[in-house]
Amino acid sequence: MKEPRWVPEQAVIAIHDELILEHGGCFGLRDPNLLSSSLARPKHLFAYSDSASLFDLTAAYAFSLAKNHPFVDGNKRIALAVIDVFLRLNGYELVAAEEEAVIKINDLVKGIENQESIATWIAGNSQEL
Template sequence: MIAWLQKDFVLAIHHHQIGRYGGQAGVRSEPTLDTVLAPPQRRRAARSTAPDIIDLAAHLAFGLAHLRPFRDGNLRTAQISYRLFLACNGMTVTTGNEEKYQHLQALAEGRLSQQEFADWLRTRVRVELRVNDAGAGYVLD
């Protein structure tokens, strides 16, 4: 089962990041945010070979960082969201914050493709064997 981040949870992440680090709060484009959050589930259902968790995390990071659905704080929201998505699915990114930021910045600026970001993530993820309990921020599929 895959644990998906729900829209209200991503909005809470964004709100927290703006409150803590500053910037203009709010959604710039509701349809863009919906597009960013919905396709991983549809993509998984539509493909004969389902994308794995890493592909889905890269899609989420790309959508939030590159498509910029929020007025401000898109990179911060993307950074927390893709890492929480991985954590909810039993994975941890094992590299330092600077490397994570540099790769996300490159993804946002188009210097790194979504697939290249996924390939980088594959070399930096550790699987955590644990039981995830359903929480308010994600839904098991």
């Protein structure tokens, strides 16, 4: 697999701010290092795994953003948004119903789902653009 197009940190912050404006909540980063760590996780997976798919990398974004809680509020929302943005940057779109996607991210945070199961779900609910 060739190197994917990554979601830049400033874009994640801007998307988060838009989500907070639209849906309410508190602005701001709780820990900038946790955001950097969250965005590095899929890059490390790409660099050190011979078998990571685009969907594995997407799940790594979702897992790290949802579980690391880098923002004061809206971490699950930004996890879902970054799934969408990363897939679109790389020629795919998530076609799952919004309600199902929200349940999956909530289950990820609760520990019912894990990064691997989310990757499988993303793969089964994505299509090429």
